[in-house]
Amino acid sequence: MRIILLGPPGSGKGTQGDFIEKKYGFPKVSSGDLLRQAVKNEALLDEEVEGALNCGRLVSDDIIMLMIKDRICQEDCRKGYVMDGFPRNLNQAKMFEEINGKRKEIVLDIYLSEKTLIERLGARRICPQCGAIYNMKLQCPEKEETCDVCGVRLVRRQDDELHVIKERLRVYRNQEKTLIDYYKQKGVYNKIDGEKNIEGVFSDICEIMDKAIA
Numbered sequence: 001m002r003i004i005l006l007g008p009p010g011s012g013k014g015t016q017g018d019f020i021e022k023k024y025g026f027p028k029v030s031s032g033d034l035l036r037q038a039v040k041n042e043a044l045l046d047e048e049v050e051g052a053l054n055c056g057r058l059v060s061d062d063i064i065m066l067m068i069k070d071r072i073c074q075e076d077c078r079k080g081y082v083m084d085g086f087p088r089n090l091n092q093a094k095m096f097e098e099i100n101g102k103r104k105e106i107v108l109d110i111y112l113s114e115k116t117l118i119e120r121l122g123a124r125r126i127c128p129q130c131g132a133i134y135n136m137k138l139q140c141p142e143k144e145e146t147c148d149v150c151g152v153r154l155v156r157r158q159d160d161e162l163h164v165i166k167e168r169l170r171v172y173r174n175q176e177k178t179l180i181d182y183y184k185q186k187g188v189y190n191k192i193d194g195e196k197n198i199e200g201v202f203s204d205i206c207e208i209m210d211k212a213i214a
């Protein structure tokens with residue numbers, strides 16, 4: 001079984017991926033996490049990767065494909081896995097098809113309006129000391145703009161600045177349509193209402209998952 005999460009930045013698909021991992025035992029494979037790790041390990045041409053991450057552009061399909069392939073061939077992915085942030089375009093989807101493409105597949109597309117996305121992403125803050133993430137709309141700290149644990153002032157992540165957010169959404173929307181059409185044609189596409197709260201979204205996802213597993 002492989003589950004593919006689609007949805008723009010701010011749709012909460014990372015969180016939903018964690019929930020799926022917890023409930024169903026399929027590890028979440030996040031292309032963003034793999035990239036950040038790679039940058040830390042300096043395993044790749046980190047300037048290209050880091051530059052792309054910081055300004056919301058994307059890294060080349062081949063580099064990402066290598067990392068993904070390496071990850072999903074590991075033992076814990078034998079029964080299945082949840083993809084977060086990959087594939088992002090039609091080319092990647094086709095490349096992905098070549099690696100255990102015979103697995104049963106479910107695509108979950110978390111849909112939200114542009115307005116909600118910009119509100120959510122613009123409200124995100126991070127603690128520069130411990131890395132805790134807050135959201136001024138959804139998970140406020142006790143004291144305004146201050147980390148509950150460290151008491152230091154929260155900052156915006158570099159890729160949460162408005163112009164970067166808009167660029168990320170623009171790139172996403174450009175790629176999204178062909179990807180959606182591709183998975184619709186395969187008959188594995190499911191659209192999820194992302195305007196609901198986290199629990200509501202997850203319960204819709206579980207309904208689809210339970211049907212697929214049964």
Ligand SMILES: [Zn+2]
Binds near residue numbers: 128129148
């Ligand atoms: Zn902190």
